[in-house]
Amino acid sequence: MTATFIDIWRSLRASRPAGEDQIQSIAIVYNDVETPLRLAMDASGDLHLLAPTSGLATRPLPPDYNGLRLREGLLDVGVCLDLCSPAAHEKMFAALCGELVEAIIVHGREPWSAAIAIVRAWQSAWRPLRQPMSRPVQIGLVGELLVMQTLWLPALGSEAIHLWSGPDRERHDFVSPRLHMEVKATTKSRHEHEISRVDQLKAPDDRRLLLASIQLEESAMGTQSVATLIDGVMAAIRQDPAAVDSFLTKLDGFDWSDEMRRSPDLVRFHLRDAHIFEVDEEFPQLPIDFALPNGVLSIRYTISLANLPYLDAEAVRDDIAEAMAA
Numbered sequence: 001m002t003a004t005f006i007d008i009w010r011s012l013r014a015s016r017p018a019g020e021d022q023i024q025s026i027a028i029v030y031n032d033v034e035t036p037l038r039l040a041m042d043a044s045g046d047l048h049l050l051a052p053t054s055g056l057a058t059r060p061l062p063p064d065y066n067g068l069r070l071r072e073g074l075l076d077v078g079v080c081l082d083l084c085s086p087a088a089h090e091k092m093f094a095a096l097c098g099e100l101v102e103a104i105i106v107h108g109r110e111p112w113s114a115a116i117a118i119v120r121a122w123q124s125a126w127r128p129l130r131q132p133m134s135r136p137v138q139i140g141l142v143g144e145l146l147v148m149q150t151l152w153l154p155a156l157g158s159e160a161i162h163l164w165s166g167p168d169r170e171r172h173d174f175v176s177p178r179l180h181m182e183v184k185a186t187t188k189s190r191h192e193h194e195i196s197r198v199d200q201l202k203a204p205d206d207r208r209l210l211l212a213s214i215q216l217e218e219s220a221m222g223t224q225s226v227a228t229l230i231d232g233v234m235a236a237i238r239q240d241p242a243a244v245d246s247f248l249t250k251l252d253g254f255d256w257s258d259e260m261r262r263s264p265d266l267v268r269f270h271l272r273d274a275h276i277f278e279v280d281e282e283f284p285q286l287p288i289d290f291a292l293p294n295g296v297l298s299i300r301y302t303i304s305l306a307n308l309p310y311l312d313a314e315a316v317r318d319d320i321a322e323a324m325a326a
Helices: 002-014 085-104 112-126 135-163 227-239 240-252 258-262 313-325
Strands: 023-030 033-042 046-054 070-077 078-085 179-186 192-196 208-218 269-278 301-304
Touching: 002 023, 002 033, 002 085, 002 112, 023 046, 023 135, 033 085, 046 070, 046 085, 046 112, 070 112, 078 085, 078 112, 085 112, 112 240, 135 179, 135 208, 135 227, 135 240, 135 269, 135 313, 179 192, 179 313, 208 313, 227 240
Parallel strands: 179 208
Antiparallel strands: 023 033, 033 046, 046 078, 070 078, 192 301, 208 269
């Protein structure tokens, strides 16, 4: 497919438009069937892949990088995504376009979601290496992914990905219409956790709040890491392209990249213990009417969950499912 795309762009170059805003295009044929996707070239010689969409992008588009640009555009059939590159990057761009065409035509992925995820992945391959994820970030992410894999995915399937709000810096890590869950992970030997927001242990009216307490043991021979848990979640949702795209976008918010798999900074853990607690009137927290004094901007405090009753995991999975069904 890469060679075919290059041949098409070169044929378009011979008849490229003279007008500054004009564009010359040819429909992409896949397995001898003409598709609504088009390859194009503009007056300046830049290369384009145009794909009709059902509307404008609903998420921020990736920034331009080395001339690779993802934009909103128009075709005669309506709104489209416009993926563009300078002709100097023809071979790399053709391979990228081939991956996107296959995602849309073969796997049925939503064009904007697929384009955003694929472009981000390609950009990361050409950027300087990211700074490795810090140990505290890995501990927190391992906790959230463990809860995702053991509670939310079994209860809701791939729909759970869209309820994971930890990467979005919301108050709680999982948010459904009737149930919220905050995840706290620690390498301490006790269920003790730092609370960093005054409202972190409060839920909106008419919603339950649960807290998952995850105890991890750091070990060079540990069986869990961010990498293994990402692989586990991907295996569970791979049949849902929209969930895959959403998951990859959320991971990007943690500055995750596959380079971490080979990095000595990747931390490995054993799961020591895990409990889920109901955040109710018996749960250790600040008084419900507590307010920061004037001039005090933030507060951090540590809670101990020792001797508190905890919930059965299977019952929690049922509660998660019922909270979405109601």
